[in-house]
Amino acid sequence: GAVVSQHPSRVICKSGTSVKIECRSLDFQATTMFWYRQFPKQSLMLMATSNEGSKATYEQGVEKDKFLINHASLTLSTLTVTSAHPEDSSFYICSATRQGLIAGNEQFFGPGTRLTVL
Amino acid sequence: GENVEQHPSTLSVQEGDSAVIKCTYSDSASNYFPWYKQELGKRPQLIIDIRSNVGEKKDQRIAVTLNKTAKHFSLHITETQPEDSAVYFCAAPNIIQGAQKLVFGQGTRLTINP
Numbered sequence: 413g414a415v416v417s418q419h420p421s422r423v424i425c426k427s428g429t430s431v432k433i434e435c436r437s438l439d440f441q442a443t444t445m446f447w448y449r450q451f452p453k454q455s456l457m458l459m460a461t462s463n464e465g466s467k468a469t470y471e472q473g474v475e476k477d478k479f480l481i482n483h484a485s486l487t488l489s490t491l492t493v494t495s496a497h498p499e500d501s502s503f504y505i506c507s508a509t510r511q512g513l514i515a516g517n518e519q520f521f522g523p524g525t526r527l528t529v530l
Numbered sequence: 531g532e533n534v535e536q537h538p539s540t541l542s543v544q545e546g547d548s549a550v551i552k553c554t555y556s557d558s559a560s561n562y563f564p565w566y567k568q569e570l571g572k573r574p575q576l577i578i579d580i581r582s583n584v585g586e587k588k589d590q591r592i593a594v595t596l597n598k599t600a601k602h603f604s605l606h607i608t609e610t611q612p613e614d615s616a617v618y619f620c621a622a623p624n625i626i627q628g629a630q631k632l633v634f635g636q637g638t639r640l641t642i643n644p
Contacts, residue, residue, distance in 0.1 A: 446631065455619060455634045456574065505573060509630070518564065519632055521573040 416508050417441050418522035425496055426530055432492045433525045435506030441486035442508035446519060447479075450503040462489045496529045503527075532557045532624035536635025545644050549610055551638045553620035554602040563603045564632070565594060566619045574619060578605070610642045 425431050433446055435453050444463050448456040454516040462468045468481035480492040489508075493500055503526055507519035532555040543549050548566075561582040566574035580587045580594045580603065587594050593606040607614055617639050621632040 444630075447636060453639075455637050458631055458633075503571075518562075518576060518579065521566075521575070523573045524571075526571070 414510060416442075416506065416520045418506055418525050421523060422526045422528075424530065425529045428495055429448075430492055430494045431496055431527060432510045433504055433527075434508075435489045435491070435508070435522050437487045437508045437510075437520070440508075440510045442489075442510065442523060443484055443486075444509045445483060445489040446492050446507045447481060448505045448507065450524075450526060456505065456524045459491075471488075484487040495530050496527070498529045501527055516527065532622050532633040534620060534622050534635045536580045536620050536634045536638060537540075538638060539636060540639045540641070542641045542643060543610055545610055545612060547610055548642055549614070549642075551605045551618055551640070552602060552621070553604070553622075553635050554600075555562060555622040555633075556601065557622070557624065558598075558601065559625070560622045560632075562623050563594070563596060564621050565605045566593075566634075567619065568617045568619065570616075577618075607640075610643055612642050615640060615642045621627075 417436045418479045419434045426432050447459045449459050450456050459474045460468045460470045462483040462484050464479050464486050483489040501522050505524040506522045536553045564579035565576045565577050568574040578589050578592050578594050580596050591608045596603040617637045619637050620635040624631045624633045
């Protein structure tokens with residue numbers, strides 16, 4: 413159990429367009445989902461924390477109007493990169509924590525989405 | 531908030547030798563310390579974790595030790611194999627308003643030389 417999927421796995425878009433990335437927990441209900449960005453040879457940097465039915469909490473320095481997060485259900489969160497620019501090119505990874513897990517901190521990661529903005 | 535420091539940034543060992551990666555954290559209230567392995571272009575995968583009520587945990591060739599007083603924890607890999615080559619990340623929780631975020635270390639690129 414505890415499988416997280418992401419779609420698409422890879423996307424190439426033109427500068428100025430918007431891209432939506434989906435993150436799904438396939439076999440469990442996710443209390444919270446997290447969105448990370450990872451540049452080459454760097455660590456995972458948390459962008460925002462998403463709870464079902466409420467507004468996402470963004471990390472300092474992350475533009476909420478540029479990275480729109482919607483967490484419509486306990487199994488789906490989406491990240492939309494609006495008006496993408498080449499500097500937004502990165503590896504975007506989501507993770508989820510499992511509802512009801514006692515003292516749960518474990519995060520289950522999706523396979524990531526490689527975004528390339530031309 | 532939590533701050534996690536990880537060392538070394540790169541580590542190269544001969545196949546069969548042991549590898550040790552260390553992390554320090556700042557928040558004494560942190561209670562969960564996972565280690566993730568990430569291969570190139572893939573998702574981070576949890577390989578072992580430890581909670582603050584124990585000092586050591588072992589799973590076959592992998593072990594993690596925790597020193598709460600000194601606020602550091604370490605990953606130990608014994609009898610290393612080529613497939614252990616990857617980037618390893620430690621993490622510690624940062625509890626803000628009930629949401630438990632993970633703060634990741636900078637990562638260690640481990641290379642196992644045959």
